Amino acid sequence: xxxxxxxxxxxxxxxxxxxxxxxxxxxxxxxxxxxxxxxxxxxxxxxxxxxxxxxxxxxxxxxxxxxxxxxxxxxxxxxxxxxxxxxxxxxxxxxxxxxxxxxxxxxxxxxxxxxxxxxxxxxxxxxxxxxxxxxxxxxxxxxxxxxxxxxxxxxxxxxxxxxxxxxxxxxxxxxx
Numbered sequence: 001x002x003x004x005x006x007x008x009x010x011x012x013x014x015x016x017x018x019x020x021x022x023x024x025x026x027x028x029x030x031x032x033x034x035x036x037x038x039x040x041x042x043x044x045x046x047x048x049x050x051x052x053x054x055x056x057x058x059x060x061x062x063x064x065x066x067x068x069x070x071x072x073x074x075x076x077x078x079x080x081x082x083x084x085x086x087x088x089x090x091x092x093x094x095x096x097x098x099x100x101x102x103x104x105x106x107x108x109x110x111x112x113x114x115x116x117x118x119x120x121x122x123x124x125x126x127x128x129x130x131x132x133x134x135x136x137x138x139x140x141x142x143x144x145x146x147x148x149x150x151x152x153x154x155x156x157x158x159x160x161x162x163x164x165x166x167x168x169x170x171x172x173x174x175x176x
Contacts, residue, residue, distance in 0.1 A: 001109050004160030005122035006129065008105055011153035012098045014146040017139075021094055030134075037135040045135065050128030058106065058123050061086045063116035066107055079107030102126075112168055 030049075037045045061082050069078035083103030090099040106119040113119075140146060 001118050002122050002125050004157055005126050007153040007156040009126050010149055011157055012101055014149040017146045031139050034134040035138055042135050046128050046131045049131045051124055054123035054127040055120055058116050058120035062110040062119045075111050083107050
């Protein structure tokens with residue numbers, strides 16, 4: 001689940017860079033702020049962006065909202081509505097679109113696991129790694145690098161989804 005989340009996040013990030021949308025968004029402001037983070041500032045950024053924001057968003061959107069919506073709507077509709085609300089929280093259009101895609105994956109994981117805890121772990125790890133790697137190495141730029149990352153991350157994400165679907169405990173075993 002975590003590997004799928006990391007692959008999807010990098011895939012989306014690299015796609016935005018390839019199509020030239022990586023610069024004019026809120027994400028560039030976040031990256032600029034993180035570029036200066038070292039020592040206690042980096043620790044605080046990881047704590048706030050990674051642990052606190054990731055946990056709080058998953059507790060609310062998957063643990064509370066999606067669960068309550070799932071009592072009234074089919075699971076797919078609950079995932080989509082919670083994902084759309086998660087996207088709106090992320091304010092600017094590009095960040096919202098990316099958050100919607102990640103929210104769909106996190107919602108699916110929540111449905112698959114029957115708990116928001118795996119989605120919370122995925123979100124915290126993703127945000128924490130993003131924060132640390134951005135502070136240490138900045139933005140990954142360059143057409144060849146991002147094109148390669150799109151290809152590799154697309155394959156990894158697809159493999160993760162296939163593996164998770166096949167290992168879904170809700171699936172009935174195929175009779176022999």
